[in-house]
Amino acid sequence: MIPFDFDYYRPNSIDEAVKIMHALTGSGKKAYYYAGGTELITNFRKGKSKADAVIDIKGLLELTELSLKNDELVMGAALSLNRVINHGVLTNVKNDINTRAKSSTHKAIKSVFNKIADNTTRNALTLGGNLCGRLTYKEAVLPLLAYDATVVIASQDGLYEKPLREVFDKRMKLGAEELLVKIKVKFNDKISFSLRETEGTETDYPVLHLFTLIDKEELFVGLSGYSSLPVYQLITDKELIKDIMAGKESAALDLCELFESARGLVKEPRLLTENTC
Amino acid sequence: MEWTLGAEGVEIDVNIRTGKYKIRKAVCCIDVGKVVNPQMAHGQIVGGMAMGIGYTTMEGFKLNSRGQISNDTLRDFKIMRFSDAPQYEVKFIETPQQDGPFGARGLGEQSVIGMPGAISNALSRAVGAELSSIPITAEKVWEVLMEDKK
Numbered sequence: 044m045i046p047f048d049f050d051y052y053r054p055n056s057i058d059e060a061v062k063i064m065h066a067l068t069g070s071g072k073k074a075y076y077y078a079g080g081t082e083l084i085t086n087f088r089k090g091k092s093k094a095d096a097v098i099d100i101k102g103l104l105e106l107t108e109l110s111l112k113n114d115e116l117v118m119g120a121a122l123s124l125n126r127v128i129n130h131g132v133l134t135n136v137k138n139d140i141n142t143r144a145k146s147s148t149h150k151a152i153k154s155v156f157n158k159i160a161d162n163t164t165r166n167a168l169t170l171g172g173n174l175c176g177r178l179t180y181k182e183a184v185l186p187l188l189a190y191d192a193t194v195v196i197a198s199q200d201g202l203y204e205k206p207l208r209e210v211f212d213k214r215m216k217l218g219a220e221e222l223l224v225k226i227k228v229k230f231n232d233k234i235s236f237s238l239r240e241t242e243g244t245e246t247d248y249p250v251l252h253l254f255t256l257i258d259k260e261e262l263f264v265g266l267s268g269y270s271s272l273p274v275y276q277l278i279t280d281k282e283l284i285k286d287i288m289a290g291k292e293s294a295a296l297d298l299c300e301l302f303e304s305a306r307g308l309v310k311e312p313r314l315l316t317e318n319t320c
Numbered sequence: 321m322e323w324t325l326g327a328e329g330v331e332i333d334v335n336i337r338t339g340k341y342k343i344r345k346a347v348c349c350i351d352v353g354k355v356v357n358p359q360m361a362h363g364q365i366v367g368g369m370a371m372g373i374g375y376t377t378m379e380g381f382k383l384n385s386r387g388q389i390s391n392d393t394l395r396d397f398k399i400m401r402f403s404d405a406p407q408y409e410v411k412f413i414e415t416p417q418q419d420g421p422f423g424a425r426g427l428g429e430q431s432v433i434g435m436p437g438a439i440s441n442a443l444s445r446a447v448g449a450e451l452s453s454i455p456i457t458a459e460k461v462w463e464v465l466m467e468d469k470k
Contacts, residue, residue: 089393244404
């Protein structure tokens with residue numbers, strides 16, 4: 044049970060949503076955009092978070108768009124992860140042109156999204172929630188950063204687009220009232236790799252989620268779980284990339300060196316072994 | 321007086337690089353008195369085995385650096401899921417309970433008891449070191465493997 048009262052708003056447009064947020068924050072109220080609610084509702088119930096109002100954006104069409112436009116995948120921020128993983132737009136790519144690029148991109152995104160939480164939770168957990176929420180892992184950001192995605196953001200001044208790499212620095216740097224609307228990913232056939240390790244079960248939070256994307260020009264290495272917040276590096280040394288792609292042992296990357304700024308931020312929760320607490 | 325006696329065992333695959341393991345098969349042979357409804361009796365025993373597996377492999381409180389429990393909801397306190405379930409095999413021995421209805425005895429709790437020992441023994445044998453403190457997480461197995469390497 045949520046132990047406090049709050050106001051519920053259901054705007055009919057993005058403009059209205061942003062205006063409501065502006066009015067609420069302007070009057071000193073604490074408000075959240077709400078879609079899946081997997082984080083908000085849990086935190087409200089646990090007393091970790093409180094709100095004077097929630098603004099329900101689930102019904103806004105632009106935020107639930109899932110489409111292929113030219114050579115680009117467009118994903119609304121209020122889409123659940125399972126809708127992105129399972130939608131026919133992505134699973135029925137065989138008959139389209141540029142099949143290899145689409146298939147490769149979809150496979151990469153799916154390889155990360157499929158590992159987040161569990162299947163039931165992924166029916167509610169949204170892309171925007173995973174990127175913008177308070178939970179530190181934000182694993183969905185890894186392939187999106189790798190593919191140099193573009194984000195569409197709504198503000199008081201209307202919609203604007205920016206590369207995700209300019210908006211995300213360990214967390215999404217959005218203005219207080221801004222709303223993430225959609226994410227666009229250009230297809231390509233770069234080679235991807237995803238590895239997720241947890242403390243225990245597959246559905247645990249990650250102790251390490253590694254995602255890499257490579258072609259002759261650039262190697263992307265992203266980590267979640269390793270440090271407090273996701274970090275990534277872009278390697279553009281072509282000789283090094285060439286050696287890595289050729290599988291030369293001498294080209295192995297030291298991830299600790301690569302992410303020296305993330306060292307010392309690893310969380311170490313203790314596990315009570317006696318089960319007596 | 322008749323006792324409910326049983327024996328349990330497991331087959332486990334262990335990744336000796338990461339410490340992750342999967343219980344492939346769990347077996348139980350148990351004397352439960354007269355089995356009146358075999359399907360229900362099987363369900364009771366399997367349910368107990370599942371509880372024992374969860375208890376041994378994943379259930380446990382985690383403390384943050386301030387000594388507060390950080391997994392106090394089902395979201396974070398992991399229990400067995402369908403995908404964690406091994407192949408179960410149950411066999412019954414029926415020594416009738418003299419004073420029980422149609423010779424039946426209560427059953428269900430007993431199959432929990434042997435699972436921690438079975439899993440602990442199997443893992444200890446697999447990694448060549450004692451793993452006897454539950455829950456036996458992949459991290460604990462990994463730590464033991466790293467100790468061994470040193």
